[in-house]
Amino acid sequence: MDFDLIITSFPKLLSATLITLKLLSASLCFGMILGLFFAILRLNKNKLISGFAYVYSYVFRGTPLLVQIFIIYFGLGQIEYLRTTFLWVILKEPYWCAIIAFSLNTGAYTSEILRSAFQTIKPGIIEAGNSLGLNKLIIFTKIQVPIAIKQSLPAYGNEIILMLKGTSLASTVTLMDITGVAKFIISTTFRPIEVFIIAGSIYLFITFLVHNLIKYLEKKYKYQ
Amino acid sequence: MELLSFGDKGWGDELFIATLMTIAVAITAMLIGFLFALIFTPLKLSKYKILNLISNFYTTVVRGVPELLVIYLFFFGGSGAIMYVAQIFGYYDYIEINAFLTGAISIGIISGAYSTEVFRGAIQSIDKGQFEACHVLGLKKYIFFFKVIMPQMLRLAIPNLSNVWQITLKDTSLISVTGLVEIMRQSYIAAGSTRDPLLFYSVAAVLYLLLTYLSMKLINRLERNYSRGY
Numbered sequence: 001m002d003f004d005l006i007i008t009s010f011p012k013l014l015s016a017t018l019i020t021l022k023l024l025s026a027s028l029c030f031g032m033i034l035g036l037f038f039a040i041l042r043l044n045k046n047k048l049i050s051g052f053a054y055v056y057s058y059v060f061r062g063t064p065l066l067v068q069i070f071i072i073y074f075g076l077g078q079i080e081y082l083r084t085t086f087l088w089v090i091l092k093e094p095y096w097c098a099i100i101a102f103s104l105n106t107g108a109y110t111s112e113i114l115r116s117a118f119q120t121i122k123p124g125i126i127e128a129g130n131s132l133g134l135n136k137l138i139i140f141t142k143i144q145v146p147i148a149i150k151q152s153l154p155a156y157g158n159e160i161i162l163m164l165k166g167t168s169l170a171s172t173v174t175l176m177d178i179t180g181v182a183k184f185i186i187s188t189t190f191r192p193i194e195v196f197i198i199a200g201s202i203y204l205f206i207t208f209l210v211h212n213l214i215k216y217l218e219k220k221y222k223y224q
Numbered sequence: 225m226e227l228l229s230f231g232d233k234g235w236g237d238e239l240f241i242a243t244l245m246t247i248a249v250a251i252t253a254m255l256i257g258f259l260f261a262l263i264f265t266p267l268k269l270s271k272y273k274i275l276n277l278i279s280n281f282y283t284t285v286v287r288g289v290p291e292l293l294v295i296y297l298f299f300f301g302g303s304g305a306i307m308y309v310a311q312i313f314g315y316y317d318y319i320e321i322n323a324f325l326t327g328a329i330s331i332g333i334i335s336g337a338y339s340t341e342v343f344r345g346a347i348q349s350i351d352k353g354q355f356e357a358c359h360v361l362g363l364k365k366y367i368f369f370f371k372v373i374m375p376q377m378l379r380l381a382i383p384n385l386s387n388v389w390q391i392t393l394k395d396t397s398l399i400s401v402t403g404l405v406e407i408m409r410q411s412y413i414a415a416g417s418t419r420d421p422l423l424f425y426s427v428a429a430v431l432y433l434l435l436t437y438l439s440m441k442l443i444n445r446l447e448r449n450y451s452r453g454y
Binding site for chain 2: 064066067074076077079161164165166167200203204207
């Protein structure tokens with residue numbers, strides 16, 4: 001055990017935590033929007049539209065996140081046309097490529113979580129809204145969405161933790177997040193165990209916080 | 225299309241071999257995972273608090289830390305640890321463990337944590353009366369486990385184990401960082417030498433999709449087989 005290394009590398013890893021958290025929160029926000037959008041498409045009666053949403057979630061859940069990042073970061077840059085559009089400003093940055101890949105990935109999982117949550121809402125509740133003369137938008141935003149959020153909290157908590165672990169892949173496209181910095185320190189000092197302990201505890205600490213936040217929210221929004 | 229042909233000019237045969245490698249690593253990792261689950265599930269269900277603590281520590285840490293970090297730990301630390309043990313026994317040469325074993329062990333440890341949770345859940349959802357019945361009948365412990373608990377546990381565990389398999393299969397892509405030539409690494413090499421990353425990473429995605437699709441089909445058949453009579 002090299003305690004000096006633990007003390008010197010701790011601040012470095014802690015500052016890298018900021019990037020990890022930025023990546024995590026950005027992709028969760030975009031992923032939530034995508035997830036909600038595709039969950040609604042999935043529940044559409046039109047077979048073509050729901051089929052499209054199914055293919056999206058199937059492809060992104062069936063392939064490794066690493067492949068998705070590489071396609072977006074290395075692959076899309078190959079298309080000449082893209083380089084001339086304004087999209088290139090975003091796509092040449094590894095930071096944004098990582099966020100796009102993470103958002104699409106977590107969006108696929110979120111859409112599945114929300115879909116099953118929407119499907120478990122009893123039809124009687126929606127009928128009650130209808131018979132009160134509420135219009136479709138209000139039924140959706142005021143009745144279906146709040147119930148779906150409550151239903152999907154535990155599963156979404158797991159998804160946040162999976163995504164936190166997923167952000168470690170950003171290190172493969174040159175971003176210096178916790179794992180990136182950890183790998184750099186390991187490969188310069190050849191002290192994998194010490195670095196693993198610190199980096200691992202930072203991740204575990206974030207996991208612990210997320211876990212408790214979800215637990216608190218579950219308690220708060222429990223059915224009476 | 226020529227790039228994907230089999231033979232000298234194309235990468236088809238290389239990618240095919242790489243796919244086999246991915247399958248081999250995934251299966252080995254899954255089996256290593258079962259081995260870990262076999263050790264840690266009884267600990268989790270044990271009466272002794274300290275044993276529970278050890279098992280909980282394992283599953284919480286492994287499931288809370290990124291897979292990539294675990295792989296780096298074994299990739300950089302694996303041979304060091306073995307050499308350290310070897311030195312105690314008076315062996316001072318450089319030992320290198322190969323990439324396949326490093327990858328399979330690190331992914332296996334991760335998949336073992338998930339499997340442990342699955343088995344624990346399955347055993348806990350077996351009716352208490354079954355345990356009591358076996359106790360009353362005076363069955364030996366291992367007969368009781370292998371003949372009564374195991375068949376029921378498998379039926380309950382298979383749907384969740386199929387999720388673990390999917391996770392393990394996708395995690396194998398991360399081993400490419402250690403240089404083991406599986407689908408991801410082969411696509412990386414091919415993309416580098418042909419300057420056509422879009423094509424090769426898309427092919428990799430299709431290969432993974434194919435693997436997950438086929439394994440789902442297979443597992444569904446297995447599931448039907450084990451739930452006969454229900």
